[in-house]
Amino acid sequence: MTAVLPRDTRGSVSTYDVEAVRADFPILSRQVGGRPLVYLDNASSSHKPRQVLDAERDFVEQHYSNVHRGVHTLSQEATDRYEAARSTVAAFLGARDAHELVFTKNATEAYNLVAYSFGNAAAGSRFAIGPGDEVCVTEMEHHSNLVPWQMLCERTGATLRWIPLTDDGRLDLTDLDALVNERTKVLAFVHVSNILGTKNPVDVLVARAREVGALTLLDGAQSAPHEVVDVQALGVDFFVLTGHKMLAPSGIGVLWGRKELLDAMPPFLGGGSMIEVVTMSGSTYAAAPERFEAGTPVISQAVALAAACDYLQAVGLDRIAAHEAQLTARVLDGIRGLDGVRVIGPDTIEMRGAAVSFAIDGVHPHDVGQSLDELGIAVRVGHHCAAPVCRRYGVPATTRASSYLYNSEAEIDALLDGVVTVQRFWGTA
Amino acid sequence: MTAVLPRDTRGSVSTYDVEAVRADFPILSRQVGGRPLVYLDNASSSHKPRQVLDAERDFVEQHYSNVHRGVHTLSQEATDRYEAARSTVAAFLGARDAHELVFTKNATEAYNLVAYSFGNAAAGSRFAIGPGDEVCVTEMEHHSNLVPWQMLCERTGATLRWIPLTDDGRLDLTDLDALVNERTKVLAFVHVSNILGTKNPVDVLVARAREVGALTLLDGAQSAPHEVVDVQALGVDFFVLTGHKMLAPSGIGVLWGRKELLDAMPPFLGGGSMIEVVTMSGSTYAAAPERFEAGTPVISQAVALAAACDYLQAVGLDRIAAHEAQLTARVLDGIRGLDGVRVIGPDTIEMRGAAVSFAIDGVHPHDVGQSLDELGIAVRVGHHCAAPVCRRYGVPATTRASSYLYNSEAEIDALLDGVVTVQRFWGTA
Amino acid sequence: MYQEIILDHYRRPHHKGLRDPYDVEVHHVNPTCGDEVTLRVRVADGVVEDVSYDGQGCSISQASTSVMTDLVIGKQVDEALRTSEAFLELMQSRGQLEPDEDVLEDGIAFAGVSRYPARVKCALLGWMAWKDATAQAVASSSGGAAT
Amino acid sequence: MYQEIILDHYRRPHHKGLRDPYDVEVHHVNPTCGDEVTLRVRVADGVVEDVSYDGQGCSISQASTSVMTDLVIGKQVDEALRTSEAFLELMQSRGQLEPDEDVLEDGIAFAGVSRYPARVKCALLGWMAWKDATAQAVASSSGGAAT
Ligand SMILES: Cc1ncc(COP(=O)(O)O)c(C=O)c1O
Numbered sequence A, B: 001m002t003a004v005l006p007r008d009t010r011g012s013v014s015t016y017d018v019e020a021v022r023a024d025f026p027i028l029s030r031q032v033g034g035r036p037l038v039y040l041d042n043a044s045s046s047h048k049p050r051q052v053l054d055a056e057r058d059f060v061e062q063h064y065s066n067v068h069r070g071v072h073t074l075s076q077e078a079t080d081r082y083e084a085a086r087s088t089v090a091a092f093l094g095a096r097d098a099h100e101l102v103f104t105k106n107a108t109e110a111y112n113l114v115a116y117s118f119g120n121a122a123a124g125s126r127f128a129i130g131p132g133d134e135v136c137v138t139e140m141e142h143h144s145n146l147v148p149w150q151m152l153c154e155r156t157g158a159t160l161r162w163i164p165l166t167d168d169g170r171l172d173l174t175d176l177d178a179l180v181n182e183r184t185k186v187l188a189f190v191h192v193s194n195i196l197g198t199k200n201p202v203d204v205l206v207a208r209a210r211e212v213g214a215l216t217l218l219d220g221a222q223s224a225p226h227e228v229v230d231v232q233a234l235g236v237d238f239f240v241l242t243g244h245k246m247l248a249p250s251g252i253g254v255l256w257g258r259k260e261l262l263d264a265m266p267p268f269l270g271g272g273s274m275i276e277v278v279t280m281s282g283s284t285y286a287a288a289p290e291r292f293e294a295g296t297p298v299i300s301q302a303v304a305l306a307a308a309c310d311y312l313q314a315v316g317l318d319r320i321a322a323h324e325a326q327l328t329a330r331v332l333d334g335i336r337g338l339d340g341v342r343v344i345g346p347d348t349i350e351m352r353g354a355a356v357s358f359a360i361d362g363v364h365p366h367d368v369g370q371s372l373d374e375l376g377i378a379v380r381v382g383h384h385c386a387a388p389v390c391r392r393y394g395v396p397a398t399t400r401a402s403s404y405l406y407n408s409e410a411e412i413d414a415l416l417d418g419v420v421t422v423q424r425f426w427g428t429a
Numbered sequence C, D: 001m002y003q004e005i006i007l008d009h010y011r012r013p014h015h016k017g018l019r020d021p022y023d024v025e026v027h028h029v030n031p032t033c034g035d036e037v038t039l040r041v042r043v044a045d046g047v048v049e050d051v052s053y054d055g056q057g058c059s060i061s062q063a064s065t066s067v068m069t070d071l072v073i074g075k076q077v078d079e080a081l082r083t084s085e086a087f088l089e090l091m092q093s094r095g096q097l098e099p100d101e102d103v104l105e106d107g108i109a110f111a112g113v114s115r116y117p118a119r120v121k122c123a124l125l126g127w128m129a130w131k132d133a134t135a136q137a138v139a140s141s142s143g144g145a146a147t
């Protein structure tokens, strides 16, 4: 790797040098409407540091070629770098073996890959599913980890069940034993909710799934960017992340799965590179992970994702998590001090991530978002691809502020000031 | 767009300024094993000009955000550029409406998308398929446009048929009327073969498919990069291309489909952005193209693909095609003059593309490829994801040289000299 | 984007509240943000006699519905439909169109909204509901007796 | 990459041609390049008595199979398996391993091949076929009478 690592920001948390980190992100010096950009839409997508962009560009300008199938030098170099990227990301996740890692185009493809594996499986296989079988999710899933399972159940006649939510934005585990039972084939749930910020108790859910022999899929789209993840320690069977939320470009996601499961899964997308022997009348398939990477893979995006993992580790995920916890506490404390504003989701920093949804009485989230944008503050408004959560809490949509490693306390203060300005403009404060 | 267009290379074909084009591609000044790189593996993947890399980087450094769901400025800017990219690529293909264009991760995903649409369709729909129905392909398909149909037939009980090949590398249309018949639901075939170089008579095949009411899917992975494509004039129902073969990064492909067909197709991948109303117990889906772009799309790759289309049009696809025809003729003529070397596929430039497969008597393709690499010449060896073609012509694999807009006559001569060197080294000439 | 005209209509919407008599009632939802409107139309002798509605949503969707009622009530159905086409065209113009005040009156205040694709759907919610209801009313009155 | 040793074995392969008697015959194919080998093994009293083969493929696959026969014929099965492990390890080393000539003899010529992942499978074809056949031979001889 020729990528320059970020400036050394190691040291005690109190010395976390957010300005040094910010300097690596070109877009953060942009102005929006004549004001400095305050980007608090990281749960939707993150920006990318020079180091990641340079690593990708260096690869494309010096070593690019299609991978896997060639003997010429560029093809070898590209293959080496693509597979090295797989190893880097595998190590980032604590995977035992790089072959347990499948590159997809985003997290969404990964859930679909697993869901279609169940749908495509031959009768008798561990993945076969049909009437009488169940799939369990939670009421706080992102649509991407909900709709594929709905579609699977519709195609196969299996039943979808879900773990409901408590009033304070947590999973209501009262009926866990009934919801996850001997008929449950898979329990798919989110690690950290993108709308509520809730961090779920993986251990409790995995323990119950193991008791009944259900497979577990953990949606790590909002955890992997922000904290140390160790898939072995988590004890799940599948883990999914998406590159664009963790400093990498759009166009890449990761499915990690236990080797023995990936090996047992039927193919999902058919095409080049995922095959062994092809005749016109039938084909056999390669072993994982190739079996699940049909066609030309997301080559330079994988190189960039590995550079992003390197960057995050150089800054230090523990330090990032500590920095974000400070920012999140500042948001929660700030909102608590404002009349007519309330948090939707856990309102303390215990077991939660950096995404904070809130409602301002009397102002529609769309108007909140637009008014904040006029102040240069980028937040997300809408249902955040979790419409059932909005319905659960009786709001049409929420306003969500979500910070990341490059956000500063001053930016949080700008947000809080912005909320007051919005209230004044709309005459609700 | 802030991308700088390529130097003006307009003018008569004879003045095509290949050096000016080459100067736009950083990797072409690389050395391989101490010799200048001669890159003739373009049918596998192409390199990317500065203009495309700059357009993508400018987008990421100045305007990046997730698309579609946000009201803040960056989100609007990113959405505008993403949708403008869709319009650019639609215009590039002569599509009537940008909504007919779906961005995928590669060509392979696009074939699978259409194949799964048939598999997922409700009984009675135009896409429903089952025992007694047929899918027709050709014996020269890339695995990516073959395996998805094999898998579809396996899942649904439909029958796969295929148009065989003649000894000189063309489709054998003798039994076309029997192979494409009233039971045929879809005829999927390649526009220009990546292994044989053959260009297929789209008009004849489309006419027959229309007679029997079969849908047509044209695999344009090897045509769209090299010639003007007009999907309306071609008369097909679906057209597929892949970005990395036409100067864009890896990680993006395109499915074009007639609006009324896309609208009638059930969803493939479920998730964010492809939905309308989501409740825990069921969901409704957005209209095309959003319905087929689940999750965060390939945003910056779409921007780059549009820049690649702009670049190709600025150089001029007709001029590129003419330049390539000259290079291809030089390869074919050169090989004709060598003892013990023969072309596999059409050996004249009539109705063919720039990919030329050949065999050297007595030297295994792997050894040919490796020996050429030692001379700095990058060709591809193997079955080129078209194993049935190798079997048809009784070879374990082929050596394939494929040129593109930046290749020069001197490079073709280097290849031909290289072939003689290989023959000497292996003692076969 | 938040012009005074828009804020005025949002704070003091015109013709709001569901009224009798009516021919058709429709319910439209914008799934991305949960905005919704229930809208009634009464058409008599080819004229839009009344439009009444109730709903919730952002300032843009509420103000735009209010402006719409001003523009269509009392007009010939044909003319009202032309006005609605003009508004649709404006909203799809991405800020590139100079709106005609004679046709769109207060509606011209939404020109700026057309630069925000995410908000265009908000601005169109009430208009689409009205178009839908009116088409149904016209169809049923030409096909038989109206309620 | 094309060391003289490799070219010699390719041009004049050792122990080539299918011979009797044998215990097990296997057929292995490398689907990416179509290389194939048919290989026979005879094991007696824990010793690899003979390995014979026929096949077609690139210089690497052919030479490597030839080298393999030199290395395993006449050895105790255990020892031959250890040699095969050493060769496998070398091929997976991506050019990072210094091969032991005492163990691998002519096999050390393939160290350079390990830098070319696309060719590693070629170099392993004959070895994998031998390992497969030998495992079968050992299993069947311990389970009952060999052919
Ligand atoms: C003719 C043809 N079709 C389809 C493909 C598949 O493209 P991709 O690998 O980008 O999905 C290729 C290239 O690999 C090709 O040459």
Ligand SMILES: Cc1ncc(COP(=O)(O)O)c(C=O)c1O
Pocket: A043, A044, A106, A107, A108, A109, A142, A144, A145, A190, A192, A193, A194, A219, A221, A222, A242, A243, A244, A253, A385, B272, B294, B295, B296, B297
């Ligand atoms: C919790 C969660 N899961 C899944 C996803 C889907 O990720 P992607 O859109 O990259 O597929 C997201 C982000 O959109 C998310 O926040």
